[in-house]
Amino acid sequence: MAQKPSIPKGTRDFSPAEVSKRNFIFETIRGQFQKFGFQAIETPSFENSETLMGKYGEEGDRLIFKILNSGDFLKKADSQALGQKDSHKITSYISEKALRYDLTVPFARYVVQHQNELEFPFKRYQIQPVWRADRPQKGRFREFFQCDADVVGSTSLWQEVEFVQLYDAVFTALGLKGTTIKINNRKVLSGFAEVIGESERLIDFTVALDKLDKIGEDGVKKEMQEKGISSEAIEKIQPIFNLTGSFSDKTEGLKDILATSEVGKKGIEELEFINSSLESLGLQTATLDLDVTLARGLNYYTGAIFEVAAPKEVKLGSIGGGGRYDDLTGIFGLKDMSGVGISFGLDRIYLVLEELNLFPETVAQNTKVLFINFGEKEALYGLKAIKKLRTSGITAELYPEDAKMKKQMNYANRREIPFVVLAGAEEMEQEKFTLKNMKSGEQFSVSVYELVEKLK
């Protein structure tokens, strides 16, 4: 191979510095998941195709990466479809496995498959990569990690309260202050559609409403009109655009708008319970806000809908989202299993922490001390001390060759190793080590015991 090698578009190599930062985020999230009583599961990277296909709509089906069967995969393929080069038809003959597209469907499959081993309510978290054959663009990749926490088997609204606290706990632990946790309720959206007499156009209605941020009030109304929602109906929902003030100001406003809708009133009641509980419990750094335009994957959600916005000074979309779905496992034959869950957008969170300079300096797991190699005897003398340092938890390395001093020091500099140890014939004789601080240039003559103490 003459060409310089490359990786598939939409995928990434991660350097040591990047892995350290990503692991800092993972470990922080994992730590909070665990404190809230969530337990980790892991599922295979690929699933049987029938587990995934048809679960994400037509577009989703297209974006699922399919794995070619091994061996003579064409043997059983339909000859006619082959002759016609009918890719769509041939796929099921030559591929029976596909890469995970998200963590939710595999989780539903897991719950149904292992239902007899699980205690319900089952609180699980899962941090694994997913793959999508999306067109790659800035911030959108074909391989990326999802971090999800879900509870299945309980309809209690305390879960929603807990999830808001969990978001707050994670972002606080990450040092990211000033996030906004936006909440809405599918029942409120259904109420809107009901009171304007457009229940059948609920999806069109909410898809348009969800775009308020991007296209503004006029844009939303225009889209609704194009979707066949009457001007009269649009007139009726005008008050939605005028909801402002505190959480309770907004719920009060909603009570007027949804006065005639039972489902709408139920939604308000749920929102009020969640808000008043959280007012009583308090949040550390996040703010809970009611956003009645929030819809996300509407056809999924049946109750609460969440989305987290980064602090306003960072111009980035949502860094998390979730909601309640009343029939997660129905697709696999297990009925009446209500679930609610949230997810964290790792790549976006990474960009936010980077932009706000919030990664702790200690994140980089760099070597603390490099031993200069002066030859065989000196190296062995150094390795004995290195062994002691490592046992005391200090990252220490020997430069592998007795190269020129300058080369070894340059190596320490370029790798930003803060200390070097010089131990030649003289030091060996005195059972000492010369410790050099690479930043200040200071040098100390120390015993092995003092070396450990100084570097701890």
Added chain:
Amino acid sequence: MAQKPSIPKGTRDFSPAEVSKRNFIFETIRGQFQKFGFQAIETPSFENSETLMGKYGEEGDRLIFKILNSGDFLKKADSQALGQKDSHKITSYISEKALRYDLTVPFARYVVQHQNELEFPFKRYQIQPVWRADRPQKGRFREFFQCDADVVGSTSLWQEVEFVQLYDAVFTALGLKGTTIKINNRKVLSGFAEVIGESERLIDFTVALDKLDKIGEDGVKKEMQEKGISSEAIEKIQPIFNLTGSFSDKTEGLKDILATSEVGKKGIEELEFINSSLESLGLQTATLDLDVTLARGLNYYTGAIFEVAAPKEVKLGSIGGGGRYDDLTGIFGLKDMSGVGISFGLDRIYLVLEELNLFPETVAQNTKVLFINFGEKEALYGLKAIKKLRTSGITAELYPEDAKMKKQMNYANRREIPFVVLAGAEEMEQEKFTLKNMKSGEQFSVSVYELVEKLK
């Protein structure tokens, strides 16, 4: 879908208990990798097919999972090959990406691609899954993790010394005493073939010799004969089978056998350097042993060859292996980049720790205390205490519904949660909590402060 869902053969779901145990192994290995100065990188799950194909031999090519191109993948496929159902020929038309088969080739690709950003010697570790379309069987999976540490850019034998220490440090940290780190050297094997005049049959010779454990001396000799190695030659290597005693006893024996082979003598010299350095540095729980039959992936290795055997009471194959390869990155056009590395067999190590009951009890990240739910007010009262507990690092949960007491207690029991808190109207009035030890049945009335202290 009426059928109970399942996962593809050769893949696994991991339960919370299994994930915890696996993470214990990963974290232990990662901790030692870092102390030795290795830095983590991560590469994409799939690579361009040309990066992987042809790197693992014909059998390897067959076992690589190929990913079907997205969209109308048949459009560009050769019509004639399609008509003939020539799967082999069609593959390159309909698939241009493939799942990672190991971590070594992607690492080589990474080094070449990023050579200008790296400092050499570059010490990297990588813990990621790989995929192989192997026939699944006991202990062999189609998706499994590899844990590799390698250094590239240095021919220094100190690396070999460090890797033996690293193996020792990891297995000691895992609590697994009594492992045997077997070492050999490709140059010694080349020497054998040279002194018996069968240098051209080096591979056949070593493949046969490598089977001594399994098929015994007679079996090895028979296989050599079948491969065309003369009886005279086989007679000549008889002393190989009689090497016993300590490491130095064996190297002394080797000196007789390899007296006429320059390359063989170089191999002995390397082995002696590594052994004497390690005698001087000492190992914690492992034993270094010279095994001249060890060959592993011979066509790769050019110097040291490593393999780790679990303690004898466990009947399992190797739990790690590695060696030096002098031209890792040559396949991608970067010459003269010597590498040496080792890997850990996660699944085997898991089985060994399980069999010897070595997983620490604290591995399971279970919830420490469940708050019984007596209704809305009580739940809110409980959640305030739960928030304090979590801030103090204690995993605490509220049972989400005010279900019957018995149901909630059963849930705590089945999930093996060691404490429950009961806080009803009476406790609320006194600003107290009743803490119950589920094992002993003891109950205490405590303040929130005492609750945190008791559970810490």
